[in-house]
Amino acid sequence: MTISLVAFAILLALVFLRVPIAFAMALVGGAGFAWMRGAEAAGSMVGSAVFETGMNYSLSVVPLFIFMGNVLAGSGIASGLFTGADRVFGRMRGGLAMATILSCGGFSAVCGSSLATAATMSKVAMPSMRRFGYHDSLATGAIAAGGTLGILIPPSVIMIIFGLLTESDIGKLFIAGIVPGVLGIGLYLVSVMVAVRLNPKLAPEVREPLAMKRQDIVGVLATLGLFVFIMVGIYGGFFTPIEAAGMGAAAAVLIAAAVGGLRLGALWRALTDAAIASAMIFAIVIGAEIFGNFVTFAGLPDALAELVYNLGLGGYEVIIIIVLIYMLLGMVLESLSMILLTVPIFYPVIYQLDFGSGLLANPDNALIWFAVIVVVATEISLITPPVGMNVFVLRSVLPDVTLGTMFRGILWFWVADIVRISLIVAFPVISLWLVG
Amino acid sequence: EGVDLVLSSWLPPRHPIVVDAIKPWAKDIEKATEGRVRIRVLAKPLGSPPAHFDMARDGVADITYGLHSFTQDDRFKNSRVGQFSFLGNDAVSMSEAFWTVYTEKLGAEKEHAGTHLLGLFNHGPGMVHNNKRPINKIEDLQGLKMRVPGGYIADLMSHFGVETIFTPSGEVYEKLSRGVVDGVTFPYDAIASFNLADYLKYTTTIPGGIYNTTWFLVMNSGKWDAISPADQEAINKLSGLAFATRVGKAWNGADERGKKAAKEGGMVAETAPQGVLDAIKQEASVLEGQWADSLGGDYDGRAALAEFRKMTGVDV
Amino acid sequence: MIARGRFVLEAIAAGLVTGLILVTCFDVVGRYLFNNPLTGAYEITQVLLGALVFVAMPLTTGKGGHVEVDLLMPILPPVLRRMLGRIGSAIAALVMLYFAWRLVILTQDQFHTQLATSGLGIKLWYFGVIGVLSFAVSALVAVLRRPE
Ligand code: NA
Ligand code: NA
Numbered sequence: 045m046t047i048s049l050v051a052f053a054i055l056l057a058l059v060f061l062r063v064p065i066a067f068a069m070a071l072v073g074g075a076g077f078a079w080m081r082g083a084e085a086a087g088s089m090v091g092s093a094v095f096e097t098g099m100n101y102s103l104s105v106v107p108l109f110i111f112m113g114n115v116l117a118g119s120g121i122a123s124g125l126f127t128g129a130d131r132v133f134g135r136m137r138g139g140l141a142m143a144t145i146l147s148c149g150g151f152s153a154v155c156g157s158s159l160a161t162a163a164t165m166s167k168v169a170m171p172s173m174r175r176f177g178y179h180d181s182l183a184t185g186a187i188a189a190g191g192t193l194g195i196l197i198p199p200s201v202i203m204i205i206f207g208l209l210t211e212s213d214i215g216k217l218f219i220a221g222i223v224p225g226v227l228g229i230g231l232y233l234v235s236v237m238v239a240v241r242l243n244p245k246l247a248p249e250v251r252e253p254l255a256m257k258r259q260d261i262v263g264v265l266a267t268l269g270l271f272v273f274i275m276v277g278i279y280g281g282f283f284t285p286i287e288a289a290g291m292g293a294a295a296a297v298l299i300a301a302a303v304g305g306l307r308l309g310a311l312w313r314a315l316t317d318a319a320i321a322s323a324m325i326f327a328i329v330i331g332a333e334i335f336g337n338f339v340t341f342a343g344l345p346d347a348l349a350e351l352v353y354n355l356g357l358g359g360y361e362v363i364i365i366i367v368l369i370y371m372l373l374g375m376v377l378e379s380l381s382m383i384l385l386t387v388p389i390f391y392p393v394i395y396q397l398d399f400g401s402g403l404l405a406n407p408d409n410a411l412i413w414f415a416v417i418v419v420v421a422t423e424i425s426l427i428t429p430p431v432g433m434n435v436f437v438l439r440s441v442l443p444d445v446t447l448g449t450m451f452r453g454i455l456w457f458w459v460a461d462i463v464r465i466s467l468i469v470a471f472p473v474i475s476l477w478l479v480g
Numbered sequence: 481e482g483v484d485l486v487l488s489s490w491l492p493p494r495h496p497i498v499v500d501a502i503k504p505w506a507k508d509i510e511k512a513t514e515g516r517v518r519i520r521v522l523a524k525p526l527g528s529p530p531a532h533f534d535m536a537r538d539g540v541a542d543i544t545y546g547l548h549s550f551t552q553d554d555r556f557k558n559s560r561v562g563q564f565s566f567l568g569n570d571a572v573s574m575s576e577a578f579w580t581v582y583t584e585k586l587g588a589e590k591e592h593a594g595t596h597l598l599g600l601f602n603h604g605p606g607m608v609h610n611n612k613r614p615i616n617k618i619e620d621l622q623g624l625k626m627r628v629p630g631g632y633i634a635d636l637m638s639h640f641g642v643e644t645i646f647t648p649s650g651e652v653y654e655k656l657s658r659g660v661v662d663g664v665t666f667p668y669d670a671i672a673s674f675n676l677a678d679y680l681k682y683t684t685t686i687p688g689g690i691y692n693t694t695w696f697l698v699m700n701s702g703k704w705d706a707i708s709p710a711d712q713e714a715i716n717k718l719s720g721l722a723f724a725t726r727v728g729k730a731w732n733g734a735d736e737r738g739k740k741a742a743k744e745g746g747m748v749a750e751t752a753p754q755g756v757l758d759a760i761k762q763e764a765s766v767l768e769g770q771w772a773d774s775l776g777g778d779y780d781g782r783a784a785l786a787e788f789r790k791m792t793g794v795d796v
Numbered sequence: 797m798i799a800r801g802r803f804v805l806e807a808i809a810a811g812l813v814t815g816l817i818l819v820t821c822f823d824v825v826g827r828y829l830f831n832n833p834l835t836g837a838y839e840i841t842q843v844l845l846g847a848l849v850f851v852a853m854p855l856t857t858g859k860g861g862h863v864e865v866d867l868l869m870p871i872l873p874p875v876l877r878r879m880l881g882r883i884g885s886a887i888a889a890l891v892m893l894y895f896a897w898r899l900v901i902l903t904q905d906q907f908h909t910q911l912a913t914s915g916l917g918i919k920l921w922y923f924g925v926i927g928v929l930s931f932a933v934s935a936l937v938a939v940l941r942r943p944e
Contacts, residue, residue: 061868061884062865064862064888065864066862066888067887074891074894085539088539090898092527095924098845098846101648103845282828289820319813319848319851324861324862326849337527341526378863431863436863551909552917555909630914646838646839647838
């Protein structure tokens with residue numbers, strides 16, 4: 045336990061001193077492993093982690109889901125979706141921020157990646173919000189938080205990884221995310237209303253809403269059509285959730301070319317940007333794998349599991365502790381690495397917990413409920429400083445907004461997330477309702 | 481004073497082999513050495529399943545287990561003695577035979593060079609499960625899309641016109657439920673452990689099994705040498721043949737649960753009729769011959785197979 | 797020179813992403829329309845993905861696309877900021893160089909045993925070689941890049 049904590053401290057120091065996260069994790073993990081096992085064993089472990097991560101079939105969804113988002117962003121579909129959503133809230137103060145949340149939700153329903161959702165919406169929504177005089181903090185906060193919905197509302201990279209790690213039914217996991225995702229949209233909308241009520245400077249006076257244009261209708265309908273295509277494909281038994289990434293990407297190109305005005309140049313950028321973003325994510329997964337092997341070897345998982353057992357706690361108490369652990373880890377870890385590190389440790393524990401009678405008496409239900417909790421905790425980590433991936437994505441698109449401004453704006457939505465995760469823990473039916 | 485060993489385990493933590501064989505074996509070793517040799521089973525594997533042999537060799541972990549067919553190369557060529565058809569009807573006798581034949585007749589130690597060999601084993605008899613039709617004649621296999629683990633059974637099935645598809649075992653459920661595959665070759669245990677009964681209808685059993693997979697349990701040689709001779713002796717008593725018996729029982733228990741799940745799920749099991757068996761026998765002997773002829777120098781593959789079948793009581 | 801190299805890598809990466817999409821489409825469409833799925837779709841996806849990650853790694857590195865935490869940066873003087881950036885890049889480059897070196901060892905092993913994928917028998921050492929080149933070039937790019 046001590047050596048793991050020391051390693052975490054060194055990792056944090058390196059990360060703050062501008063060493064890219066992926067390589068900081070690889071360095072600390074590799075060096076720690078070498079310290080315990082010798083350099084040759086560590087080298088062998090590092091070599092296979094690098095090679096095998098690249099060839100990991102289930103991670104093929106990463107480039108494809110990101111590409112899908114890029115296609116919709118590169119055509120007129122994403123901006124049509126946004127202006128379409130703006131029509132709904134045009135007459136309210138903070139309406140554009142609410143439209144951002146709503147279109148993030150819509151976009152999430154066709155895109156499996158939170159990063160792609162945040163990147164797309166920052167390109168689409170940010171210019172409008174700036175033009176109409178929204179404060180940068182509210183604008184970026186809404187995009188970063190709205191972007192997190194990408195991994196809760198199906199399809200979702202994280203749900204697929206969770207399903208494969210725990211051998212659970214990915215189709216059911218997807219369905220379980222829908223109600224909590226809609227709840228998330230609702231609470232975020234409330235956050236915007238509260239924020240502009242308490243601090244009117246965040247948003248401009250109400251303006252006349254724009255008239256619905258053809259492009260807006262196309263954007264909304266194309267998104268809806270793509271969502272239906274993916275859902276019917278998965279639940280009609282035509283393709284697996286992993287294949288949905290490839291099929292969805294192809295469908296997105298066809299739809300964007302047919303009605304969204306997708307040009308060849310935009311397609312080229314969508315392809316290369318997806319490749320570049322994927323290499324960034326894979327580098328982090330490689331680093332997380334190496335660091336994870338080190339902390340596993342150092343016995344951190346066993347120490348945590350033992351802690352949970354020795355305290356002799358009930359089911360809900362354990363879940364609350366696990367959520368708190370996720371909140372802490374979420375500060376320093378990137379989402380995918382957090383899942384890869386923690387889920388294998390916690391899910392056997394979940395199986396053995398006693399939740400009394402009711403929905404959770406069935407351990408498979410308990411696991412689906414736990415999946416939703418993990419994904420929401422992961423969403424929160426995406427916007428929790430210092431390592432908030434969605435914020436970094438925004439930062440790369442908007443280099444002139446400081447991280448401090450962004451995190452200030454995010455605070456409103458962060459509070460909504462805490463409310464949401466509490467509701468989801470307290471009422472398992474929110475997650476299990478549609479699963480049946 | 482003593483030796484702490486780390487075991488990297490890639491099967492799901494609740495898998496019967498982990499719960500009923502690996503962990504109890506580790507505990508018994510600790511008891512037998514009066515706590516001088518302690519084995520810690522890690523919560524999460526330190527690499528992908530196929531990497532596990534190299535991991536023990538290179539000292540990434542001290543003890544690992546895995547399938548010989550994970551790596552598509554000729555490193556464990558002689559282990560294929562335990563992967564053919566008609567090898568036995570339960571995992572205990574097959575695992576015992578595999579350990580004995582592979583170590584005594586086919587140079588198992590040499591093929592596992594760089595590690596200390598602790599155990600070798602098989603799972604229960606492999607069978608054919610599908611959701612299209614019972615296999616009453618060999619032509620019924622024609623055109624079925626089947627998930628196979630590769631190696632011998634893939635060659636055998638393709639010969640009979642099966643469209644073979646490779647996918648990790650964890651994804652079989654998704655593939656079956658969406659009609660990507662019509663069936664699988666698996667021992668009974670998989671019906672329960674991968675929850676497949678809803679999407680399968682017909683089980684065709686073959687006396688002696690239509691295929692098998694072979695497994696190893698190895699330790700890093702450096703770590704083995706660091707253990708005192710007395711404790712090595714104590715570990716040996718629990719390993720090798722004794723471990724084959726232990727893990728065989730665990731597989732048999734898993735097969736029982738799988739059989740029950742299949743029955744509850746309404747699957748129909750039938751023994752393959754004579755015509756089907758004859759066709760399989762014919763092709764099997766061709767493939768066995770090819771393998772035996774390809775073995776280097778002093779190894780007699782045919783004699784080893786005959787010995788294997790004598791030990792498990794299977795007549796071909 | 798650099799621009800041309802970048803364009804070539806981008807073109808290959810774009811082709812690989814397209815390939816990933818097409819493999820799934822041929823597999824799924826073939827399965828339903830012609831009852832003829834793409835044999836080995838799983839393995840083709842694996843190797844395309846591996847190649848994609850390796851090919852894109854220098855591009856990501858060159859773009860400064862690896863995630864850094866620059867939360868402290870606004871309060872530091874520019875000189876110190878740039879220095880930290882340099883050190884960070886140098887550490888990243890060393891780690892990538894080590895990756896390349898370990899892949900050399902791994903690739904030798906793969907070549908020696910002629911390790912291949914289960915179904916189609918695609919030799920893995922090809923991808924080992926691509927990986928070695930990828931991380932060696934990425935390390936070089938990381939050192940040469942000017943941080944803001
Ligand atoms: Na989504
Ligand atoms: Na975070």
